[in-house]
Amino acid sequence: MIDGRSGSGKTTLAAELQSLWEASIVVHLDDVYPGWDGMRAATDHIHDALLVPRGVHRAGRWQRWDWLRSAPAEWHVVDPDRRLIIEGSGALTAPNRALADLGIWIDCDDVTRKRRALDRDGETFAVQWDRWAAQELDHLARHDPRSVADVVLQG
Numbered sequence: 001m002i003d004g005r006s007g008s009g010k011t012t013l014a015a016e017l018q019s020l021w022e023a024s025i026v027v028h029l030d031d032v033y034p035g036w037d038g039m040r041a042a043t044d045h046i047h048d049a050l051l052v053p054r055g056v057h058r059a060g061r062w063q064r065w066d067w068l069r070s071a072p073a074e075w076h077v078v079d080p081d082r083r084l085i086i087e088g089s090g091a092l093t094a095p096n097r098a099l100a101d102l103g104i105w106i107d108c109d110d111v112t113r114k115r116r117a118l119d120r121d122g123e124t125f126a127v128q129w130d131r132w133a134a135q136e137l138d139h140l141a142r143h144d145p146r147s148v149a150d151v152v153l154q155g
Contacts, residue, residue: 001046002085003092003145004106005136006129007113007120009155013106014087021083027062027076029088034065034072036128039135043090043143050078050086051099060084089136092145105146108155 002010002017014026027050032042050060059077066073078084086100097103118126125132139145146152 001091001096001100001102002087002104002106003089003149004108004155005113006089006125006132007115007117007155008106008108009116009153010087010089010106013104013153014085017085021085023081024083024085025078026085026087027078029086029091031064032062032088035067035070036131037135038065039090039132039139042088043093043096043139046086046091047093047096047099050084051096052080053099089132090139092148093143094148097148102151103145103149104151104153105149106153106155107146112155 002014004010011028014028018024018026029042029046032045033039034041045062050062052058052060059080061075061077063075064073065071092103092105114129117129
């Protein structure tokens with residue numbers, strides 16, 4: 001699992017790891033968040049549906065959010081024989097980390113993060129920046145993801 005605040009470099013690191021780890025798949029939480037207020041729901045979704053405890057014989061799954069319709073979309077089943085990389089703000093919590101092999105937290109200064117995120121997503125994200133940042137701060141306060149990470153990187 002790769003967590004960090006918006007613009008810290010999570011997606012870039014996930015792509016690099018996917019290129020190194022054959023037969024791996026990436027689930028981007030941007031595809032899971034149920035709207036702009038959905039970080040907490042996505043965090044729970046990871047634990048309840050996507051990550052499977054060792055010894056439990058079922059595939060993990062996740063439901064895509066259709067941003068255009070603002071509604072839940074199709075479910076995706078994750079092949080249990082493939083390495084899974086989950087990346088996104090809100091991914092790393094103690095309960096989620098207990099079900100994963102590795103937790104990574106990416107630190108990055110606020111100025112760099114905001115520039116990267118707005119360069120990437122433009123006005124779509126610019127009008128939501130404060131709304132999203134408040135959820136990130138809530139996630140940090142409730143879960144302290146940095147403290148449960150196995151590896152802390154600078155973005």
